[in-house]
Amino acid sequence: MTPLRARLEEAVASIRARVGHDAGGEVGLVLGSGLGAVADAAEAAAVLAYREIRHFPVPAAEGHQGRLVLGRWEGRRVAVLQGRVHLYEGYTAEQVAFPVRVLGALGAHTLVVTNAAGGLAPDLRAGDLMLIGDHINMMGTNPLVGPNDAGLGPRFPDMSSAYDADLRVTAMEAARAEQLGLREGVYAGVLGPAYETPAEAAMLRRCGADAVGMSTVPEVIAARHAGLRVLGISVITNAVAAGPAAVTQDDVLAVANDAGPRLLRLLRRVVRAL
């Protein structure tokens, strides 16, 4: 396979060929399941389907549209990934993280990642927003596995403060100003696609996780490797801690859609304050 750096350059070139040389944004956003509304709020200068971008993985999951929206939001130049691919679709961790690397190569210095997650902490209810303070990689893989290109980042990147402390303060202040509940917690990333058994959920809780989901961890690792500051927000779509209850993707998407407007208000303030 072509080395990562060459694939990145080709992806960037294919975007610039469509949009022009100043394509890109200072702030990158990744919108998870049912959370695409943020992309509609931005003043889009250009919209590209993922299949139009060289080497971009194309999502199969429902609720994930697969569009890159370049434009302005709250006075900032933004690059929005509307939809993501997951490990459970069969992509490698490097492929899953590739679009985030492209945002970095296009000039983003800050990455805002969102996702839908199951709540493990007893105080988390369906519909709550959780600020990701840290993560646990339970996916059994890592986007940096393989040869390291020192020009892209260090072989052994530090992860002691993956979720930027200043951005977390900004997010908490934004939540307060919007009178939105927001509590910080630990996100456990798992492979999926099966939801957790009760024993698995209990194990993850004992390991220190407040929420569990099937995304985000590869993107955040790659973003830190590339030197981007990261802010992460989970929408709690189901309360696993409430006891064994069947989870369906329809429920998850319905709750995520319902939380979309609140997430939009939060992110609007965060982006304005960056």
Ligand code: HPA
């Ligand atoms: N587990 C894993 N991923 C999820 C969940 C869950 O309960 N809810 C939304 N994404």
